[in-house]
Amino acid sequence: MREFDAMNFEPGDEFERELQQAFARRPAPPSLKRRIMEKRRGPQLLPPFLTWQRLAASIALTAVLAGGVQWRIVEERRREESARRQVLMALRITGHALNQMNARLAAHSRGAQD
């Protein structure tokens, strides 16, 4: 077996031919090129009009949400007030009925004494 065949440009023996076969180039991973091209382009910046559109949409959305929350608070307060009035009205009616009953009882007891 010849040694130091690597000095010659052509493969010297079976072993070197086997080396050339074993060290053939391997295919690169399919995703390698895509990743290189993506990195080359760098992070994508939005055009200015899109930035303003996004900002406007965010403000509008915030306003709608805040309005919704405010409406809910007002609506709850209105319901509470309505319920309070109904309770007061019921108490007033009950008080009036009790007063009437009391007056009748008093008149009835006076008639019994007479």
Next chain:
Amino acid sequence: MAYDWHPDFEKLVDEHQSMVFSLALRMTGDRGLAEEIAQDVFLELDRNLGRIESGEHARFWLRRVTMSRSADALRRRKVRGIDLWVEMEDVHAARAEEQSNYRGMGPLSIRLEQLLATLPEAQRAALVLRYQEDLTPEEIAATLDAPLATVKSHLQRGLKLLRSKAETHLKEYVRERKFVEGV
């Protein structure tokens, strides 16, 4: 200085990605690291495209920078305290089990690739450029920016070491085959 050569970067990637990836893979023995190196090398090529004079210059530049980045990566690993040789042998041994990595390769070719990983870095670099890229010792010396005598020495020693390791492993392989066939 601007040159007349106006390359298409995408075509350069198409043409050379296999070469760059294979060089990095054989130098580091780590597929993930080889992909990272290949990405960095091509992005660096993109930044330096104005200085490249021709297609042949691009190929030379890519080989040179890939070998240099692979050596840097190996050095960084050594600094981090990883026993590279043990790790590389482990990686290659583990990959021997993964058929996808060695698809279409004969058992001797697989063994030779594994044995290559056990050679010292300088010998491995010279042999990879010699047998993967078909470079002459002069071209290898230019690529590695090393004296020609040093490159010749690495080629001689590397080939001798690889040959002796291959003979030992081949005998074991033949013995194993005979044993398996006998059974």
